[in-house]
Amino acid sequence: MHIIEKKYQLDITSEPLTVRVFLPDGYEESGGRYPVVYMNDGQDVFMDSQAYGGSESLRFVRYYQDYSLFLPRVIIVAVSAPRVPAVRTALYSPYTKDFAVPAGKKFEPHIEGKGDAYLRWMTEILKKDIDGTYRTYPDADYTALCGYSTGGLNSVYASMMYQTCFRRFIAMSPALAIWTDKLEETMKTCRGMDKILYLYLDVGTNESGRMTTAPEFLEGSSAIAEFYRNQGLDDSRFKFNIYPGAVHSQAEWRKRFPDALRWVFRDCTVSTK
Numbered sequence: 001m002h003i004i005e006k007k008y009q010l011d012i013t014s015e016p017l018t019v020r021v022f023l024p025d026g027y028e029e030s031g032g033r034y035p036v037v038y039m040n041d042g043q044d045v046f047m048d049s050q051a052y053g054g055s056e057s058l059r060f061v062r063y064y065q066d067y068s069l070f071l072p073r074v075i076i077v078a079v080s081a082p083r084v085p086a087v088r089t090a091l092y093s094p095y096t097k098d099f100a101v102p103a104g105k106k107f108e109p110h111i112e113g114k115g116d117a118y119l120r121w122m123t124e125i126l127k128k129d130i131d132g133t134y135r136t137y138p139d140a141d142y143t144a145l146c147g148y149s150t151g152g153l154n155s156v157y158a159s160m161m162y163q164t165c166f167r168r169f170i171a172m173s174p175a176l177a178i179w180t181d182k183l184e185e186t187m188k189t190c191r192g193m194d195k196i197l198y199l200y201l202d203v204g205t206n207e208s209g210r211m212t213t214a215p216e217f218l219e220g221s222s223a224i225a226e227f228y229r230n231q232g233l234d235d236s237r238f239k240f241n242i243y244p245g246a247v248h249s250q251a252e253w254r255k256r257f258p259d260a261l262r263w264v265f266r267d268c269t270v271s272t273k
Contacts, residue, residue, distance in 0.1 A: 012114045022076035033135045035074045035268045037144040040151030042078025058254040072265035092154040095182040107211045123165040144168035160190035167197045168264040176220030193231035198264040204246025
């Protein structure tokens with residue numbers, strides 16, 4: 001196991017984003033090519049010390065040290081988010097919208113979404129750099145995108161609009177409800193679900209975020225799950241889990257992430273060339 005860190009300056013962000021590349025055990029010796037998962041909120045993936053503001057992480061390094069034999073051999077490209085929550089929300093949101101902020105909620109009355117531009121950077125700049133530097137399978141069939149909360153919204157959007165680059169998706173607790181009208185427009189014009197190989201979606205019943213209530217989290221995920229099924233994604237390609245009592249936190253997502261990773265890469269092996 002080895003983690004390599006690099007900073008990237010995007011035209012759409014004022015601060016550079018840190019990208020950490022996780023190479024699994026045996027990478028140096030194998031000479032083979034590896035599938036890749038790109039992850040939003042990369043600061044939360046590997047260890048608590050990298051997470052912002054004292055929050056917890058998915059603690060993937062600790063999990064890998066204990067259970068690597070039961071994990072798919074993949075390269076993880078963890079892209080950090082901006083530190084300011086409002087800036088992070090704008091970066092991951094693919095839509096622009098004005099909001100009437102309800103009493104008791106503290107979020108932006110206007111969001112200038114940069115999520116599509118972010119995905120273009122990821123697929124046109126970052127992915128080319130990763131594929132040129134590491135022994136990856138560069139094809140979309142071996143490339144996944146993972147996110148939670150607004151990063152999960154970004155993953156859901158990519159599942160409809162970026163299937164030429166990703167064919168495997170993980171969306172944990174996606175924050176969809178405030179974008180229902182915009183998502184419905186995308187659903188009508190999306191490029192279909194026929195190219196998706198595996199898609200994992202989940203939600204807890206007690207989630208609450210900056211902008212979204214617990215009923216809204218459940219309703220949003222259930223609605224997008226119905227859309228996926230109506231598009232022909234059956235149980236062999238689509239998994240939707242509802243976790244009773246689960247809240248909106250990294251402590252919950254780290255319980256679910258390893259199984260989600262196993263599920264979307266269930267058919268992948270490392271090549272020998």
